[in-house]
Amino acid sequence: MNALARRRYSKSAPVLLVLILLAALTAIGFVANGSPADAATATADDVAEGQKLFAANCASCHGLDAQGTDGVAPSLIGVGAAAVDFQVGTGRMPMQASGPQVQEKKPQFDAEQISQLAAYVASLGEGPAIPTAEMVDPALGDAAVGMEIFRTNCAMCHGSIGGGGALTQGKFAPNLWSTSNTHIYEAMLVGPQSMPVFNDANITPENKRNIIAYLDFQQQGSPGGLKLGSIGPVAEGFWGWLVALGLIIASTIYVGARAS
Template sequence: MVAALVLAGGLYAVFAPQAQAQEEPGNRAAAAEGEALFEVGCITCHGRSAGGVEGRGPSLINVGGASVEFQVGSGRMPLARQEAQALRKPPLYTDEEVRQLAAYIESLGVGPVVPDDVDALVEDANLARGGELFRINCSQCHAFGGGGGALSSGKFAPSLYPASDRIIYAAMLSGPQNMPVFGDTTLTPEEKADVIAYIQQVIQSDTDPGGFNLGRYGPSTEGVAIFLVGIVALVFASLWIAGKS
Protein backbone atom coordinates (compact mmCIF):
# COMPACT_ATOMS: atom_id res chain seq x y z
CA MET A 1 0.00 0.00 0.00
CA VAL A 2 2.84 2.40 0.88
CA ALA A 3 4.59 1.59 -2.41
CA ALA A 4 1.35 2.18 -4.33
CA LEU A 5 0.81 5.55 -2.64
CA VAL A 6 4.38 6.62 -3.37
CA LEU A 7 4.02 5.53 -7.00
CA ALA A 8 0.69 7.34 -7.42
CA GLY A 9 2.08 10.51 -5.86
CA GLY A 10 5.16 10.40 -8.03
CA LEU A 11 3.13 9.94 -11.21
CA TYR A 12 0.86 12.84 -10.25
CA ALA A 13 3.83 15.10 -9.54
CA VAL A 14 5.32 14.27 -12.94
CA PHE A 15 2.25 14.45 -15.15
CA ALA A 16 -0.08 16.95 -13.42
CA PRO A 17 -0.32 20.22 -15.45
CA GLN A 18 -0.11 22.40 -12.35
CA ALA A 19 3.05 20.67 -11.19
CA GLN A 20 4.64 21.05 -14.61
CA ALA A 21 3.77 24.75 -14.72
CA GLN A 22 5.34 25.35 -11.34
CA GLU A 23 8.52 23.57 -12.37
CA GLU A 24 9.14 25.82 -15.36
CA PRO A 25 12.13 28.13 -14.72
CA GLY A 26 10.25 31.17 -16.06
CA ASN A 27 7.37 30.62 -13.66
CA ARG A 28 9.73 30.13 -10.72
CA ALA A 29 11.57 33.36 -11.55
CA ALA A 30 8.32 35.30 -11.92
CA ALA A 31 7.01 33.85 -8.65
CA ALA A 32 10.22 34.88 -6.88
CA GLU A 33 9.87 38.45 -8.19
CA GLY A 34 6.22 38.43 -7.19
CA GLU A 35 7.07 37.28 -3.68
CA ALA A 36 9.46 40.22 -3.30
CA LEU A 37 6.72 42.61 -4.44
CA PHE A 38 4.23 40.93 -2.11
CA GLU A 39 6.47 41.36 0.93
CA VAL A 40 6.75 45.09 0.23
CA GLY A 41 3.21 46.01 -0.76
CA CYS A 42 0.80 43.28 0.39
CA ILE A 43 2.12 41.57 3.51
CA THR A 44 0.64 44.16 5.91
CA CYS A 45 -2.93 43.12 5.09
CA HIS A 46 -2.55 39.60 3.73
CA GLY A 47 0.12 38.34 6.14
CA ARG A 48 3.22 36.23 5.68
CA SER A 49 2.93 33.63 2.94
CA ALA A 50 -0.42 35.24 2.04
CA GLY A 51 -2.15 33.52 4.95
CA GLY A 52 -4.33 36.55 5.72
CA VAL A 53 -4.64 38.92 8.67
CA GLU A 54 -7.87 39.03 10.66
CA GLY A 55 -9.67 42.32 10.22
CA ARG A 56 -7.32 43.46 7.45
CA GLY A 57 -7.21 41.07 4.54
CA PRO A 58 -8.22 37.51 3.63
CA SER A 59 -5.98 34.55 2.90
CA LEU A 60 -4.86 34.28 -0.71
CA ILE A 61 -4.09 30.57 -0.59
CA ASN A 62 -5.83 28.80 -3.50
CA VAL A 63 -7.17 32.14 -4.79
CA GLY A 64 -5.38 31.84 -8.12
CA GLY A 65 -3.74 34.33 -10.44
CA ALA A 66 -6.97 35.52 -12.08
CA SER A 67 -8.13 37.28 -8.90
CA VAL A 68 -4.74 38.99 -8.57
CA GLU A 69 -4.80 40.18 -12.19
CA PHE A 70 -8.27 41.67 -11.72
CA GLN A 71 -7.81 43.27 -8.30
CA VAL A 72 -4.27 44.58 -8.76
CA GLY A 73 -4.45 45.18 -12.52
CA SER A 74 -7.55 47.38 -12.14
CA GLY A 75 -6.05 49.34 -9.22
CA ARG A 76 -8.57 48.06 -6.68
CA MET A 77 -5.69 46.64 -4.67
CA PRO A 78 -3.84 47.79 -2.65
CA LEU A 79 -7.01 48.89 -0.89
CA ALA A 80 -6.97 52.45 0.47
CA ARG A 81 -9.70 51.84 3.06
CA GLN A 82 -12.44 49.37 3.89
CA GLU A 83 -15.62 50.16 1.95
CA ALA A 84 -18.69 48.35 0.71
CA GLN A 85 -16.82 47.69 -2.51
CA ALA A 86 -13.26 48.19 -3.74
CA LEU A 87 -13.11 51.12 -6.17
CA ARG A 88 -11.21 51.13 -9.43
CA LYS A 89 -8.13 53.37 -9.39
CA PRO A 90 -5.04 53.85 -11.56
CA PRO A 91 -2.93 50.70 -10.94
CA LEU A 92 0.19 51.04 -8.82
CA TYR A 93 1.95 48.14 -10.55
CA THR A 94 2.99 47.63 -14.15
CA ASP A 95 1.53 44.78 -16.22
CA GLU A 96 4.72 42.78 -15.71
CA GLU A 97 4.60 43.27 -11.94
CA VAL A 98 0.94 42.24 -11.88
CA ARG A 99 1.87 39.02 -13.71
CA GLN A 100 4.67 38.42 -11.20
CA LEU A 101 2.33 38.86 -8.24
CA ALA A 102 -0.14 36.52 -9.93
CA ALA A 103 2.61 33.93 -10.45
CA TYR A 104 3.50 34.07 -6.75
CA ILE A 105 -0.10 33.55 -5.66
CA GLU A 106 -0.46 30.74 -8.20
CA SER A 107 2.52 29.01 -6.59
CA LEU A 108 0.69 28.93 -3.23
CA GLY A 109 -2.17 26.71 -4.34
CA VAL A 110 -4.65 25.85 -7.03
CA GLY A 111 -6.97 28.50 -8.45
CA PRO A 112 -8.24 29.99 -11.72
CA VAL A 113 -5.54 31.40 -14.00
CA VAL A 114 -5.94 33.69 -17.02
CA PRO A 115 -4.62 31.84 -20.08
CA ASP A 116 -1.79 33.33 -22.10
CA ASP A 117 -3.68 33.10 -25.41
CA VAL A 118 -6.52 35.48 -24.50
CA ASP A 119 -5.57 37.92 -27.28
CA ALA A 120 -5.61 35.14 -29.89
CA LEU A 121 -8.98 33.91 -28.67
CA VAL A 122 -10.46 37.42 -28.87
CA GLU A 123 -9.15 37.93 -32.41
CA ASP A 124 -11.03 34.82 -33.60
CA ALA A 125 -14.18 35.58 -31.59
CA ASN A 126 -17.78 35.53 -32.77
CA LEU A 127 -19.33 38.97 -32.17
CA ALA A 128 -22.92 37.85 -32.72
CA ARG A 129 -22.63 35.05 -30.18
CA GLY A 130 -20.78 37.39 -27.81
CA GLY A 131 -23.65 39.89 -27.96
CA GLU A 132 -26.18 37.18 -27.19
CA LEU A 133 -24.13 35.87 -24.25
CA PHE A 134 -23.63 39.42 -22.93
CA ARG A 135 -27.35 40.18 -23.01
CA ILE A 136 -28.16 36.92 -21.22
CA ASN A 137 -25.42 36.93 -18.55
CA CYS A 138 -24.10 40.48 -18.11
CA SER A 139 -26.63 43.15 -19.08
CA GLN A 140 -28.76 42.73 -15.93
CA CYS A 141 -25.99 44.30 -13.83
CA HIS A 142 -23.69 46.12 -16.26
CA ALA A 143 -26.60 47.45 -18.39
CA PHE A 144 -27.03 46.92 -22.11
CA GLY A 145 -24.63 49.77 -22.85
CA GLY A 146 -21.99 48.61 -20.37
CA GLY A 147 -22.32 51.69 -18.17
CA GLY A 148 -22.85 49.69 -14.97
CA GLY A 149 -25.59 49.98 -12.39
CA ALA A 150 -26.44 50.05 -8.69
CA LEU A 151 -26.74 46.87 -6.61
CA SER A 152 -27.80 46.28 -3.02
CA SER A 153 -25.94 47.28 0.19
CA GLY A 154 -24.00 50.13 -1.39
CA LYS A 155 -22.41 47.95 -4.08
CA PHE A 156 -22.54 48.45 -7.82
CA ALA A 157 -21.62 46.86 -11.12
CA PRO A 158 -18.81 48.98 -12.60
CA SER A 159 -18.65 50.46 -16.08
CA LEU A 160 -16.97 48.26 -18.69
CA TYR A 161 -15.46 51.05 -20.79
CA PRO A 162 -11.88 51.12 -19.39
CA ALA A 163 -11.64 47.31 -18.96
CA SER A 164 -9.03 45.39 -20.98
CA ASP A 165 -9.43 41.87 -22.32
CA ARG A 166 -7.37 40.24 -19.54
CA ILE A 167 -9.17 42.23 -16.83
CA ILE A 168 -12.58 41.12 -18.14
CA TYR A 169 -11.42 37.51 -18.49
CA ALA A 170 -9.99 37.58 -14.95
CA ALA A 171 -13.24 39.02 -13.59
CA MET A 172 -15.27 36.23 -15.20
CA LEU A 173 -12.95 33.59 -13.72
CA SER A 174 -12.69 35.04 -10.20
CA GLY A 175 -16.16 36.58 -9.66
CA PRO A 176 -15.20 39.72 -7.70
CA GLN A 177 -17.66 41.37 -5.28
CA ASN A 178 -21.24 40.43 -6.30
CA MET A 179 -20.26 39.10 -9.72
CA PRO A 180 -20.88 35.38 -10.26
CA VAL A 181 -18.04 33.08 -11.31
CA PHE A 182 -18.15 32.03 -14.97
CA GLY A 183 -15.90 28.99 -14.94
CA ASP A 184 -15.05 27.02 -18.04
CA THR A 185 -17.99 24.70 -17.36
CA THR A 186 -20.37 27.68 -17.44
CA LEU A 187 -18.78 29.63 -20.31
CA THR A 188 -16.05 28.00 -22.38
CA PRO A 189 -12.85 30.01 -23.05
CA GLU A 190 -14.12 30.63 -26.58
CA GLU A 191 -17.44 31.97 -25.27
CA LYS A 192 -15.63 34.23 -22.81
CA ALA A 193 -13.58 35.55 -25.72
CA ASP A 194 -16.80 36.17 -27.67
CA VAL A 195 -18.16 38.29 -24.80
CA ILE A 196 -14.87 40.22 -24.51
CA ALA A 197 -14.81 40.91 -28.26
CA TYR A 198 -18.40 42.18 -28.12
CA ILE A 199 -17.56 44.49 -25.20
CA GLN A 200 -14.45 45.86 -26.89
CA GLN A 201 -15.68 46.21 -30.47
CA VAL A 202 -19.31 47.17 -29.87
CA ILE A 203 -19.84 48.55 -26.36
CA GLN A 204 -16.49 50.30 -25.93
CA SER A 205 -16.59 51.80 -29.44
CA ASP A 206 -17.61 55.44 -29.84
CA THR A 207 -20.10 54.75 -32.61
CA ASP A 208 -23.84 55.08 -31.89
CA PRO A 209 -25.72 53.90 -34.98
CA GLY A 210 -29.04 54.67 -33.28
CA GLY A 211 -28.25 58.37 -32.79
CA PHE A 212 -27.58 60.33 -29.58
CA ASN A 213 -26.88 57.81 -26.80
CA LEU A 214 -28.25 59.84 -23.83
CA GLY A 215 -25.40 58.59 -21.65
CA ARG A 216 -26.02 54.92 -22.54
CA TYR A 217 -27.94 54.38 -19.31
CA GLY A 218 -30.73 52.50 -21.03
CA PRO A 219 -34.48 53.17 -21.10
CA SER A 220 -34.50 55.40 -17.99
CA THR A 221 -32.88 58.44 -19.67
CA GLU A 222 -34.80 57.74 -22.88
CA GLY A 223 -38.07 57.73 -20.92
CA VAL A 224 -37.22 61.04 -19.22
CA ALA A 225 -36.29 62.64 -22.54
CA ILE A 226 -39.47 61.41 -24.23
CA PHE A 227 -41.59 62.57 -21.27
CA LEU A 228 -40.08 66.06 -21.19
CA VAL A 229 -40.16 66.57 -24.94
CA GLY A 230 -43.63 65.05 -25.27
CA ILE A 231 -45.19 67.01 -22.40
CA VAL A 232 -43.72 70.31 -23.64
CA ALA A 233 -44.97 69.59 -27.15
CA LEU A 234 -48.46 68.75 -25.83
CA VAL A 235 -48.58 71.94 -23.72
CA PHE A 236 -47.65 74.13 -26.68
CA ALA A 237 -50.09 72.25 -28.90
CA SER A 238 -52.87 72.79 -26.33
CA LEU A 239 -52.07 76.51 -26.07
CA TRP A 240 -52.03 76.82 -29.87
CA ILE A 241 -55.39 75.07 -30.20
CA ALA A 242 -56.87 77.18 -27.40
CA GLY A 243 -55.60 80.37 -29.03
CA LYS A 244 -57.04 79.38 -32.40
CA SER A 245 -60.41 78.54 -30.91
Protein backbone atom coordinates in the same frame (compact mmCIF):
# COMPACT_ATOMS: atom_id res chain seq x y z
CA MET B 1 -9.93 -22.28 -23.29
CA ASN B 2 -11.53 -21.16 -20.02
CA ALA B 3 -8.37 -22.06 -18.14
CA LEU B 4 -6.31 -19.90 -20.51
CA ALA B 5 -8.72 -16.96 -20.03
CA ARG B 6 -8.53 -17.34 -16.25
CA ARG B 7 -4.72 -17.25 -16.36
CA ARG B 8 -4.78 -14.08 -18.46
CA TYR B 9 -7.28 -12.30 -16.17
CA SER B 10 -5.88 -10.40 -13.21
CA LYS B 11 -7.96 -9.21 -10.26
CA SER B 12 -5.90 -6.02 -10.14
CA ALA B 13 -6.76 -5.11 -13.74
CA PRO B 14 -9.94 -3.09 -12.89
CA VAL B 15 -8.06 -1.16 -10.20
CA LEU B 16 -5.24 -0.38 -12.64
CA LEU B 17 -7.72 0.74 -15.29
CA VAL B 18 -9.45 3.09 -12.82
CA LEU B 19 -6.11 4.55 -11.72
CA ILE B 20 -5.05 5.09 -15.35
CA LEU B 21 -8.38 6.78 -16.10
CA LEU B 22 -8.08 9.08 -13.06
CA ALA B 23 -4.51 9.98 -14.00
CA ALA B 24 -5.60 10.81 -17.55
CA LEU B 25 -8.46 13.02 -16.32
CA THR B 26 -6.14 14.81 -13.90
CA ALA B 27 -3.62 15.46 -16.65
CA ILE B 28 -6.32 16.83 -18.95
CA GLY B 29 -7.63 19.15 -16.23
CA PHE B 30 -4.12 20.29 -15.37
CA VAL B 31 -3.38 21.18 -18.99
CA ALA B 32 -6.73 22.91 -19.45
CA ASN B 33 -6.46 25.09 -16.34
CA GLY B 34 -2.77 25.82 -16.51
CA SER B 35 -0.14 24.89 -13.97
CA PRO B 36 0.23 26.81 -10.67
CA ALA B 37 3.35 28.58 -11.92
CA ASP B 38 1.87 29.32 -15.33
CA ALA B 39 1.70 33.09 -14.80
CA ALA B 40 2.82 34.11 -18.29
CA THR B 41 5.56 31.41 -18.39
CA ALA B 42 7.02 32.65 -15.11
CA THR B 43 10.61 31.92 -14.21
CA ALA B 44 12.08 31.14 -10.82
CA ASP B 45 13.45 34.69 -10.73
CA ASP B 46 9.96 36.08 -11.31
CA VAL B 47 8.62 34.03 -8.41
CA ALA B 48 11.48 35.17 -6.15
CA GLU B 49 10.97 38.83 -7.04
CA GLY B 50 7.23 38.43 -6.61
CA GLN B 51 7.77 37.01 -3.13
CA LYS B 52 9.81 40.08 -2.17
CA LEU B 53 7.12 42.41 -3.47
CA PHE B 54 4.47 40.42 -1.65
CA ALA B 55 6.36 40.54 1.65
CA ALA B 56 6.82 44.30 1.36
CA ASN B 57 3.33 45.26 0.18
CA CYS B 58 0.80 42.50 0.82
CA ALA B 59 1.92 40.42 3.79
CA SER B 60 0.69 42.93 6.37
CA CYS B 61 -2.87 41.92 5.49
CA HIS B 62 -2.60 38.52 3.77
CA GLY B 63 0.19 37.17 5.99
CA LEU B 64 3.74 36.25 5.09
CA ASP B 65 2.60 32.81 3.93
CA ALA B 66 -0.41 34.29 2.02
CA GLN B 67 -2.82 32.19 4.09
CA GLY B 68 -4.84 35.24 5.05
CA THR B 69 -5.74 36.95 8.29
CA ASP B 70 -9.08 36.39 10.02
CA GLY B 71 -11.36 39.36 9.60
CA VAL B 72 -8.77 41.28 7.58
CA ALA B 73 -7.89 39.59 4.29
CA PRO B 74 -8.58 36.21 2.66
CA SER B 75 -6.12 33.45 1.87
CA LEU B 76 -4.49 33.65 -1.56
CA ILE B 77 -3.60 29.98 -1.77
CA GLY B 78 -5.09 28.66 -4.98
CA VAL B 79 -6.55 31.95 -6.30
CA GLY B 80 -4.22 31.80 -9.30
CA ALA B 81 -2.40 34.39 -11.36
CA ALA B 82 -5.61 35.75 -12.90
CA ALA B 83 -6.93 36.99 -9.55
CA VAL B 84 -3.69 38.85 -8.79
CA ASP B 85 -3.47 40.35 -12.27
CA PHE B 86 -7.05 41.63 -11.97
CA GLN B 87 -6.89 42.99 -8.43
CA VAL B 88 -3.44 44.58 -8.69
CA GLY B 89 -3.75 45.54 -12.37
CA THR B 90 -6.95 47.53 -11.73
CA GLY B 91 -5.45 49.20 -8.66
CA ARG B 92 -7.92 47.61 -6.28
CA MET B 93 -5.01 46.07 -4.42
CA PRO B 94 -3.24 47.12 -2.31
CA MET B 95 -6.47 48.48 -0.85
CA GLN B 96 -6.42 52.19 -0.07
CA ALA B 97 -9.30 52.33 2.42
CA SER B 98 -11.91 49.98 3.83
CA GLY B 99 -15.51 50.31 2.73
CA PRO B 100 -18.46 48.44 1.26
CA GLN B 101 -16.48 47.82 -1.92
CA VAL B 102 -12.84 48.08 -2.96
CA GLN B 103 -12.44 50.98 -5.36
CA GLU B 104 -10.59 50.89 -8.67
CA LYS B 105 -7.64 53.29 -8.86
CA LYS B 106 -4.35 53.82 -10.64
CA PRO B 107 -2.17 50.69 -10.25
CA GLN B 108 0.65 50.97 -7.72
CA PHE B 109 2.90 48.55 -9.64
CA ASP B 110 4.08 48.42 -13.22
CA ALA B 111 3.34 45.55 -15.61
CA GLU B 112 6.53 43.64 -14.76
CA GLN B 113 5.92 43.83 -11.02
CA ILE B 114 2.30 42.75 -11.43
CA SER B 115 3.50 39.77 -13.45
CA GLN B 116 5.99 38.88 -10.72
CA LEU B 117 3.37 39.11 -7.98
CA ALA B 118 1.05 36.94 -10.05
CA ALA B 119 3.82 34.40 -10.59
CA TYR B 120 4.51 34.15 -6.86
CA VAL B 121 0.86 33.69 -5.87
CA ALA B 122 0.34 31.21 -8.71
CA SER B 123 3.25 29.16 -7.38
CA LEU B 124 1.45 28.70 -4.05
CA GLY B 125 -1.41 26.66 -5.48
CA GLU B 126 -3.22 25.86 -8.69
CA GLY B 127 -5.70 28.46 -9.89
CA PRO B 128 -6.94 30.29 -13.00
CA ALA B 129 -4.13 31.53 -15.23
CA ILE B 130 -3.96 34.89 -16.99
CA PRO B 131 -5.77 34.56 -20.36
CA THR B 132 -3.78 34.75 -23.56
CA ALA B 133 -4.18 37.53 -26.14
CA GLU B 134 -6.12 35.18 -28.41
CA MET B 135 -8.60 34.35 -25.65
CA VAL B 136 -9.56 38.02 -25.22
CA ASP B 137 -9.39 39.17 -28.85
CA PRO B 138 -12.81 40.69 -29.71
CA ALA B 139 -12.11 40.28 -33.44
CA LEU B 140 -12.34 36.51 -32.94
CA GLY B 141 -15.64 36.70 -31.06
CA ASP B 142 -19.28 36.99 -32.08
CA ALA B 143 -20.86 40.15 -30.64
CA ALA B 144 -24.42 38.94 -31.33
CA VAL B 145 -23.89 35.73 -29.35
CA GLY B 146 -22.06 37.72 -26.67
CA MET B 147 -25.06 40.04 -26.33
CA GLU B 148 -27.39 37.11 -25.58
CA ILE B 149 -25.02 35.63 -22.99
CA PHE B 150 -24.26 38.99 -21.39
CA ARG B 151 -27.92 39.95 -21.04
CA THR B 152 -28.69 36.53 -19.55
CA ASN B 153 -25.86 36.44 -17.01
CA CYS B 154 -24.52 39.98 -16.48
CA ALA B 155 -27.08 42.64 -17.39
CA MET B 156 -29.00 42.44 -14.11
CA CYS B 157 -26.00 44.05 -12.38
CA HIS B 158 -23.93 45.74 -15.08
CA GLY B 159 -26.85 46.96 -17.20
CA SER B 160 -27.83 45.78 -20.66
CA ILE B 161 -24.80 47.40 -22.31
CA GLY B 162 -22.23 47.19 -19.49
CA GLY B 163 -22.79 50.72 -18.22
CA GLY B 164 -22.81 49.61 -14.58
CA GLY B 165 -25.48 49.76 -11.89
CA ALA B 166 -26.15 50.10 -8.18
CA LEU B 167 -26.28 47.09 -5.84
CA THR B 168 -27.27 46.78 -2.19
CA GLN B 169 -25.40 47.99 0.91
CA GLY B 170 -23.45 50.69 -0.89
CA LYS B 171 -21.98 48.33 -3.49
CA PHE B 172 -22.15 48.73 -7.25
CA ALA B 173 -21.39 46.93 -10.50
CA PRO B 174 -18.78 49.03 -12.33
CA ASN B 175 -18.93 50.43 -15.83
CA LEU B 176 -17.15 48.00 -18.17
CA TRP B 177 -16.45 50.30 -21.11
CA SER B 178 -13.03 51.37 -19.82
CA THR B 179 -12.05 47.94 -18.45
CA SER B 180 -9.43 46.06 -20.46
CA ASN B 181 -10.44 42.87 -22.25
CA THR B 182 -8.01 40.84 -20.13
CA HIS B 183 -9.45 42.18 -16.88
CA ILE B 184 -13.02 41.47 -18.07
CA TYR B 185 -12.08 37.86 -18.79
CA GLU B 186 -10.27 37.54 -15.44
CA ALA B 187 -13.25 38.95 -13.56
CA MET B 188 -15.43 36.21 -15.04
CA LEU B 189 -12.87 33.60 -13.99
CA VAL B 190 -12.33 34.69 -10.38
CA GLY B 191 -15.55 36.52 -9.41
CA PRO B 192 -14.20 39.54 -7.52
CA GLN B 193 -16.21 40.90 -4.58
CA SER B 194 -19.99 40.62 -5.24
CA MET B 195 -19.55 39.11 -8.69
CA PRO B 196 -20.16 35.34 -9.05
CA VAL B 197 -17.56 33.05 -10.61
CA PHE B 198 -18.26 32.06 -14.20
CA ASN B 199 -15.96 29.11 -14.75
CA ASP B 200 -15.64 27.27 -18.04
CA ALA B 201 -18.60 25.06 -17.13
CA ASN B 202 -20.87 28.12 -16.74
CA ILE B 203 -19.55 30.20 -19.65
CA THR B 204 -17.12 28.57 -22.05
CA PRO B 205 -13.87 30.34 -23.05
CA GLU B 206 -15.37 30.93 -26.49
CA ASN B 207 -18.45 32.60 -25.03
CA LYS B 208 -16.32 34.68 -22.66
CA ARG B 209 -14.63 36.04 -25.78
CA ASN B 210 -18.05 36.61 -27.35
CA ILE B 211 -19.02 38.72 -24.34
CA ILE B 212 -15.83 40.73 -24.74
CA ALA B 213 -16.70 41.24 -28.44
CA TYR B 214 -20.13 42.55 -27.44
CA LEU B 215 -18.70 44.97 -24.87
CA ASP B 216 -16.08 46.09 -27.36
CA PHE B 217 -18.84 46.84 -29.86
CA GLN B 218 -20.50 49.15 -27.32
CA GLN B 219 -17.42 51.39 -27.38
CA GLN B 220 -17.57 51.90 -31.15
CA GLY B 221 -20.49 54.34 -31.08
CA SER B 222 -24.04 53.95 -32.27
CA PRO B 223 -24.52 53.09 -35.98
CA GLY B 224 -27.99 54.67 -35.88
CA GLY B 225 -27.30 58.16 -34.52
CA LEU B 226 -28.06 58.88 -30.85
CA LYS B 227 -27.37 55.90 -28.57
CA LEU B 228 -30.34 56.56 -26.25
CA GLY B 229 -29.10 53.94 -23.82
CA SER B 230 -28.14 51.54 -26.64
CA ILE B 231 -31.15 49.36 -25.87
CA GLY B 232 -32.16 49.11 -29.51
CA PRO B 233 -34.84 50.55 -31.80
CA VAL B 234 -37.51 50.63 -29.07
CA ALA B 235 -36.04 53.73 -27.42
CA GLU B 236 -35.37 55.47 -30.73
CA GLY B 237 -38.87 54.65 -31.98
CA PHE B 238 -40.43 55.91 -28.75
CA TRP B 239 -38.66 59.25 -29.00
CA GLY B 240 -39.49 59.46 -32.70
CA TRP B 241 -43.20 59.03 -31.99
CA LEU B 242 -43.02 61.40 -29.02
CA VAL B 243 -41.41 64.17 -31.09
CA ALA B 244 -43.73 63.56 -34.06
CA LEU B 245 -46.88 63.60 -31.93
CA GLY B 246 -45.65 66.71 -30.14
CA LEU B 247 -45.20 68.50 -33.45
CA ILE B 248 -48.65 67.39 -34.65
CA ILE B 249 -50.31 68.62 -31.46
CA ALA B 250 -48.37 71.89 -31.54
CA SER B 251 -49.29 72.53 -35.20
CA THR B 252 -52.96 71.72 -34.50
CA ILE B 253 -53.04 74.22 -31.65
CA TYR B 254 -51.31 76.80 -33.82
CA VAL B 255 -53.71 76.32 -36.73
CA GLY B 256 -56.70 76.47 -34.38
CA ALA B 257 -55.42 79.64 -32.77
CA ARG B 258 -54.89 81.26 -36.16
CA ALA B 259 -58.38 80.28 -37.37
CA SER B 260 -60.07 81.81 -34.36
